[in-house]
Amino acid sequence: MAVETNLMRKFLNEPALVVKQSLAGLAAAHPDLLRYDAAAQIVVRKDAPKKGKVALISGGGSGHEPLHGGFVGTGMLDAACPGEVFTSPVPAQMLAATKAVDGGAGVVHIVKNYTGDVLNFKLAAEDAADEGVKVTSVVIDDDVAVQDSLYTAGRRGVGATVLAEKIAGAAAESGAGLAQVTDTVKRVNERARSFGVALSSCVPPASGKPIFDLPEGEIELGIGIHGEPGRKRATLQSASDVVDVMVDAVISDLKPRSGSNLLVFVNGMGGTPLIELYLLYGEVDAKLRKAGLKPVRNLVGSYITSLEMAGASLTVLELDDELTRLWDAPVHTPALRWGV
Amino acid sequence: MAVETNLMRKFLNEPALVVKQSLAGLAAAHPDLLRYDAAAQIVVRKDAPKKGKVALISGGGSGHEPLHGGFVGTGMLDAACPGEVFTSPVPAQMLAATKAVDGGAGVVHIVKNYTGDVLNFKLAAEDAADEGVKVTSVVIDDDVAVQDSLYTAGRRGVGATVLAEKIAGAAAESGAGLAQVTDTVKRVNERARSFGVALSSCVPPASGKPIFDLPEGEIELGIGIHGEPGRKRATLQSASDVVDVMVDAVISDLKPRSGSNLLVFVNGMGGTPLIELYLLYGEVDAKLRKAGLKPVRNLVGSYITSLEMAGASLTVLELDDELTRLWDAPVHTPALRWGV
Amino acid sequence: MDAATITTWMTEIESSVRAEKDHLVQLDAAIGDGDHGTNMARGFEAVVQALAADTGSPPGRLLVVAGRTLVSTVGGASGPLWGSALRAGGRVLGDHATFDGDQLADVLAAALASVKDLGTASLGDKTMVDALEPAVEALRARLAAGDPVDAAIEAAGTAAEAGMRATIPLQARKGRASYLGERSIGHQDPGATSTALIVRALQRAVANRG
Amino acid sequence: MDAATITTWMTEIESSVRAEKDHLVQLDAAIGDGDHGTNMARGFEAVVQALAADTGSPPGRLLVVAGRTLVSTVGGASGPLWGSALRAGGRVLGDHATFDGDQLADVLAAALASVKDLGTASLGDKTMVDALEPAVEALRARLAAGDPVDAAIEAAGTAAEAGMRATIPLQARKGRASYLGERSIGHQDPGATSTALIVRALQRAVANRG
C-alpha cells in the first residue's frame, strides 16, 4: 500500500478502503442529514422512509463526489448507492436502498447511462418489483460529446444528473406522485445537454496510475466523468476558445428557443479551482447572452467530478416556470443547500 | 501568452487578466448578492452601504478562492479587496472598499498576517481615518506551523479567517456595535488554530512554473496558502498518519478544555477532491472524540485555497454558546449559505 | 464431467484473471475506465470462496451460485453480464450430477444468449460477444463432427482468441469504448480478452477431469 | 544634482529590475511566494510613467510621487516599504531645485528610517534593511572622509551588495521567509537583492548628472 500511495498525490489509507472511509467521514460530518449503512454500502436520508413521499435514489461508481452521497437530504435524494471508484454499484446495494427509502408511494431510480449502471440498476429493479416495491427508472444521457444512435450504448449521463436530482427531489418533497416525479426527471434530461473537457487525467487509487497520459499543453475534448479519454485531443487553447467549443456543442444540440431562460451549470472535474471556474462562467454567460439567451440561474463549482482531474464541464438546462420553481425550492444536503 | 498557458493545466486567457476575469465571472453568477467594481478592483455587497450596520471588509492576494470575494453577502463580508495572485492588494483598494461599505457605524478590517497585507491595510486605515471613517483592524494569525515570537513576522493567517468572517459577519448583521464586532473577530482568532500540508506545489499564472517542486511521494508539512514551501518535507504517509500530525499540532497549541465543543474545518487547497477531504474529516472527527473533545460543528470543502495545489489544512475553533449561535446564524454568500 | 469440473473451471478462471489483471486493466484504460481487471479478479475471487463453502451441490447449482456471486460483487458491465450468463448456463443443467460435451455446449450457448439478451450486443460490436459467440459455434461444430470434447473445447479456445484479436480493428458500438467513437479502433476489447481466458480455463478444467 | 538625477535614477531602477525580474522571482520562490520580481517591475514601470507625466517638479516632489506610485501599484510587502521610503526621502528635499551629496545621504537615511519604522526589521533579519543600512552608512562615512559623491555612492553600492550576500546564511525573522524558519538559511533575500540594484542605479544616475 505504501508503494501505491507513493505513486499518488492523495490522502489515502488502504486504497481498497477509500470509498468506505470517505463515506464514513461524510456521515460523521452530516449526522443531521444522513446515515451511512456500511453493511449495505448505501447512504440514506436520516428520516427515511418518509410515509407517502415518492423516494429518489441514485448511484454509480465513486470518484464523482459530492455526487451522489453529497446530494442525500431534504429536497433531493433519499438514498445513494456508491460503487467502488469508477465501478457501478451492485444490485444488492440498489435493492437495499430502495427498500430503505420506500414510503409506499414508490421509488424512482435515477440512472446515469453507462452499461454497468444500467444493467445493475435493471437487475435491482427486477428484484425490487419481486418484493412488491413500485419502481420506475429514468436513464440520464445528456453528454453531447457522444454520438447517439440506436445501435450504440448511447450518450453518457453527466451534469444533468445533478440538476435532475435537485429538481425531481423538490417535486417529490412537494408531494408529487410517482408518475409526476418520474416525468420531471425525464423532462430535465430532455431539456439539458452537457460537454466536458480535461486538462489532465486522474489517478484511480486502486491502480495508482493515470488512466491516460495527457502532456501539458494538450486538452481532451468531450470527456466523461470516469477519466476516460475524450472524443479528440487538441492543443490547449485560451479559456474563451474552450468556452466557444463547449457552448457551441451544447447549444447546437439543445436548440433552445431564442430568448429562453437557462440554468447554466459550470462544473469542475475535481482538480480545477474556483478561480478558473468563475472565469469560465463569465465567458459562458457573456456568450449565451450574445446568442440571445438568458442565463437566469446558475451553479458554479465541483459537483460531479472525476477524482482530482483538472477540467470542467458545461451543462445547460432550458427552463420553464415549473422547473425554475422546483430549482428554487428549498434543498438541504451536504453539497447543495438553500432556502433552509 | 500561448506559451505561458501551455505550461499550465489551467483555463486561462491573458494571465495578467486572470483575477479581473474571474471576478467578472463571480459577479455575473451572483448579481443578487454582490457587484464587482472593476475600476477599484473590489467586490461589494449589493445592498452596501447598510445604514447603521458595522461593515466588514477583508482582502489579500488572489488565488485563495472562494476567499474573499465568495464570502461577500448577507451575514458575512460587506466587501473584498482582491490583489493580484498571491500579492496583497494596494491601499487604494481597501480605501475604496471601506468608503463603499461604511454605513456610519464603522468598518472592521480583517487582515491575514502577512507583512504585505498588514502594511497595505495599515496605510489604508490611516487614509480612511483621515477621511473620517471609523476603522478597526484585526490581524488573523492562526497557523501553528509558524513559530511565533516577538522578533519575527509571527504566524500566518489561514483557515481561521473564513470562520472569523462568518462569525463576525453574523454579529454585525445582528446589529452589534463596532467594538463588539471587532472583539468577535479577535475571539475567533484567539480560539482557533490551523495546520496545513501540501501534496503538490501550485503554478502561479504569471510565471507558469511551480513555486517549489515536490516529487511524488513527498509531502510538505506546515505550508501556508501562497504555495510557499512548508516547515519541513517528509515522505508521504497514510492519511491517518497525516491527520495525527495535523491534529496534534493544532490541539497541542490550542489546548482546548477537555470535553469542549469544537468547530472542525477540513479545508482543501484547491486540487484535492471532496472524496479525500471527507476521508480526512472522518479520521479527524474520530481522533478528536478519542481525545475527549466534541466536534459539534464542521465545514468540509475547499474554502481557502492555494490555486490548484493538492493538499489540505485543518482548523479547529473552540466554541462557546455565542460563537455557536453566530456560526449557525443565516448566511448568504456565493460560497457559504444556510438559514436563508 | 461433474461438479468438480465446474469448481476447477472457476479456480482456473480466478488464477488466470489474477495473473492477467494488469493487462486487462491496461486494455480497459485505453478504451474504457481501467477497472476490468480489478472487477473480474474481485468477482472470481468471491466465486471461488463461495464454491469452497458449497459442498455437494450439483454442477448446475454451482454455476448459478457463481453467477449470483458475480452479480453481487463485481458491479460494472461485466458483473451482470457474466453473472447472468453463468446463471443461465447453470439452469440448463438442472440438478443433474454429471454432464457431457453436448450439455456443456448448451451451457455456453445459454450463457451467450443471456449476454446478448441483457447487453443487446451483436457480433462485431467490440464486446465479449465477439469472443464468446465464435467459441460456442466452434464447440458445437466440432462435437457435431464427432470430435472428442477435449479437442472440441480446445478449438473453442482458439476461436475465442481469434475473436478477441478480431476486436482490434473494430469501432466499439457497446460499452464505454463506444464513447470514444473512432478512437476505439486499434485497441483490443478487454471483455473479449477475459472471455478468451474463461474459455481456456474451461479447457484446462475439462482436461483435468477425473 | 537635480530633478533629472531623480528621473534618471528611477529609469535606471526600472531597466535593471526588469532585466533581473526572473532572478528576483526565483529568489522569492525559494523562500517567499515568487512575486518579488513581478512586483518591483510593475511598480517602477508605473513610476517611470508617472514621472514622464510630471514636468518641472523639484526632485523631492518627484520622489514623493514615485513613492505614492509604488504604494498604489505594487502591493505585497515591498510596495508600502519602498513607497514610504521614497516618500520619506522626498520630504527631506522639500522644494529645493538641487541637492548635494550630504542631502542625498539624508534622503537615503530617511528612506532607511521609514522602512525600519514601518516594517520593524533590524539589521540581520534577512530583509532589504540588510542591504540598505550598510549602503547609507558607507555613503555617510565616505562623504565625511571628504570623498567625492561619485566615489561615496560607489562605495554605498559595494556595501549594499555585500549586505545582500550577507543575507544568505541568515535565518529570516521578518517577511514571508520567516515562515520557513531554518529552511530560509542558505538563500539570498530577494528584497536585499533588489535594494542593491536600486543603489547601483543611483550610482549610474549620479555619474550621468549634467
Ligand SMILES: Nc1ncnc2c1ncn2[C@@H]1O[C@H](COP(=O)(O)OP(=O)(O)O)[C@@H](O)[C@H]1O
Ligand atoms: N452491452 C454490452 N454487451 C456485451 N458486453 C459488453 C457490453 N458493454 C460492455 N461489455 C463488455 O464489458 C467490458 C467492460 O467491462 P468492465 O470494465 O468490467 O465494466 P465497465 O465498462 O462498467 O467498467 C467491455 O470490454 C465489453 O467487452
Ligand SMILES: Nc1ncnc2c1ncn2[C@@H]1O[C@H](COP(=O)(O)OP(=O)(O)O)[C@@H](O)[C@H]1O
Ligand atoms: N518587515 C519587513 N521589513 C523590511 N523588509 C521586509 C519586511 N518584510 C519583507 N521585507 C522585504 O520584502 C521582500 C519581499 O517582497 P515581495 O515579495 O515583493 O512582497 P511579498 O513578501 O508580500 O510577496 C523580502 O525579500 C524582504 O526583503
Ligand SMILES: [Mg+2]
Ligand atoms: Mg467501470
Ligand SMILES: [Mg+2]
Ligand atoms: Mg506576494
Ligand SMILES: [Mg+2]
Ligand atoms: Mg471498465
Ligand SMILES: [Mg+2]
Ligand atoms: Mg513575494
